[in-house]
Amino acid sequence: ELKVEQNPLFLSMQEGKNYTIYCNYSTTSDRLYWYRQDPGKSLESLFVLLSNGAVKQEGRLMASLDTKARLSTLHITAAVHDLSATYFCAVEDSNYQLIWGAGTKLIIKP
Amino acid sequence: NAGVTQTPKFRVLKTGQSMTLLCAQDMNHEYMYWYRQDPGMGLRLIHYSVGEGTTAKGEVPDGYNVSRLKKQNFLLGLESAAPSQTSVYFCASSLGGLDEQYFGPGTRLTVT
Numbered sequence: 001e002l003k004v005e006q007n008p009l010f011l012s013m014q015e016g017k018n019y020t021i022y023c024n025y026s027t028t029s030d031r032l033y034w035y036r037q038d039p040g041k042s043l044e045s046l047f048v049l050l051s052n053g054a055v056k057q058e059g060r061l062m063a064s065l066d067t068k069a070r071l072s073t074l075h076i077t078a079a080v081h082d083l084s085a086t087y088f089c090a091v092e093d094s095n096y097q098l099i100w101g102a103g104t105k106l107i108i109k110p
Numbered sequence: 111n112a113g114v115t116q117t118p119k120f121r122v123l124k125t126g127q128s129m130t131l132l133c134a135q136d137m138n139h140e141y142m143y144w145y146r147q148d149p150g151m152g153l154r155l156i157h158y159s160v161g162e163g164t165t166a167k168g169e170v171p172d173g174y175n176v177s178r179l180k181k182q183n184f185l186l187g188l189e190s191a192a193p194s195q196t197s198v199y200f201c202a203s204s205l206g207g208l209d210e211q212y213f214g215p216g217t218r219l220t221v222t
Contacts, residue, residue, distance in 0.1 A: 004152070031208060042200065043153075045210040088152060096207050097168060100152025 002027045002093040006101035014109055016078055021104045023072040023089035031092040032072045034063050036085045037103070043088065046074075079108045112136050114214035116201050122220045123191040131186040131217050133201030141204045142184040143168075143211065144176060146197040153200065159184055160207065191221045 003026040013019055023032070034046040047056045049065035049072060056063050060083065062075045072089055086105045090098040114135045123129055133142065140161050145153040155168030157176040165176045173195060175187045184203075188195060198218050202211040 009150075033210060042215045043202075043213040045212070048210050090152070092208070097155055097158070098153075098211070099169075100154070102150060102152050 002029065002091060002099045004089060004091050004099050004101040006087075006089060006104050008104060009102060010105045010107075012107045012109065013079055015080055018078065019076050021074040021076075021087055021106070023074070023091075023101055025070045025091045025099075027093075028067070028070070029091045029093065030067055032065050033090045033092075033098065034072070034074055035088045035090065037088065038085050046087075076106075081108050081110055084108045114201055114203055114212050116199075116214040116217050118217060119215065120218050122222065123188075124222055125192060127191050128187070128189050129191065129219075130188075131199055131201075131219075133184045133186070133203075133214055134182055135184075135201075135203040135212070136182060137203060137205075137212065138181070139203035139205050139212070140181075141207055141209075141211075142178065143202040143204075144174070144184065144186045145200045145202065146170065146195075147200060147216075148197050156186065156199075191219075193221045195219065196221045 035043045047063040052067040086103045090100045143158040144156040159178040162181040201214040204211045
């Protein structure tokens, strides 16, 4: 059974700093997704990572996937307040269903 | 394009009552999904559909039924609501099974 763990679950940081959110999963998968959720809102797709070594960047966010280590990272560069949200990773299982991490709540203080 | 819409946005039910949540998408997507989101947890898949007239069980299907009579609509039914079904329900759709999913705004359901 595929399990997905995110670390940390809560992160409070200052604007301008860099940080990384980690997503580990327990069984082989070649497809991983990152989503963002603002408080009380829906989920928005950020990145789709389709293969080992995949790296995608959008603005101050960069995501990477290492399928051998079963690890994805979401790196935030020079954080700004607008990036405050909860970030979820989701991994495709053998039944082509998404298994979700518990989310990382990110608070960026001015 | 409205994207994915859900009705209602909020609902309070008493234990044992029934209700149907409606999801509609205007993106001509084949795949549609129903998830529930509980505090401190990721989303859990309830049921999904790979096309009009088809449905399949997800991770937590018990106590729910679904129907996909039209490609653009996916209905989630609770026949006899229980307090354990208090949650936020999200509908999503995708073009194919491996594509990114687009989410609706959610329905907050409370069962007392």
